[in-house]
Amino acid sequence: GQQLNQSPQSMFIQEGEDVSMNCTSSSIFNTWLWYKQDPGEGPVLLIALYKAGELTSNGRLTAQFGITRKDSFLNISASIPSDVGIYFCVVREGNQFYFGTGTSLTVIP
């Protein structure tokens, strides 16, 4: 499988703070996706990126597809308690989806 390096592994932040996490690969991918997994649930798609250099927002979330097609970052602005969960970067190659190791986010009220 493909190796996706996701960092940081975990984050503990105060409510209201901004969050940034990123994902890098040694290979080029043409589709980057960001998913969030709540405890006891399956992952849910947050943002999909299809074009190198693309910057896409979804509410308080902003994600960018790196120009080299080997990286992506996800920013969350003004964090709230319900942002708690595990965030995964995902790349698509053919019919396969490869998941990063995840960033666990804890928001302290």
Added chain:
Amino acid sequence: GAGVSQSPSNKVTEKGKDVELRCDPISGHTALYWYRQSLGQGLEFLIYFQGNSAPDKSGLPSDRFSAERTGGSVSTLTIQRTQQEDSAVYLCASSYYNEQFFGPGTRLTVL
């Protein structure tokens, strides 16, 4: 709404027993994936079905694991002679184009 459903939600079994996990995908989704997620880990790909094509079984960890998909809809993942290292959450996803829709998972505990 009709999302992906999985059953059972929890399964506790004894080492050596066989288990069957079920996935009901979203109607009309031709692609179906099974993943395994160990505690605090990412998702490990197991098997992929696309329409009537032969499944991609490249992620199955051993021949104790098998899966089938009947009528292009419901899928069953079978683990024979379970071992303690099989304990994990098994997630199913169905897909249309680039987005995967996940079920809530089955938490398997092998004692």
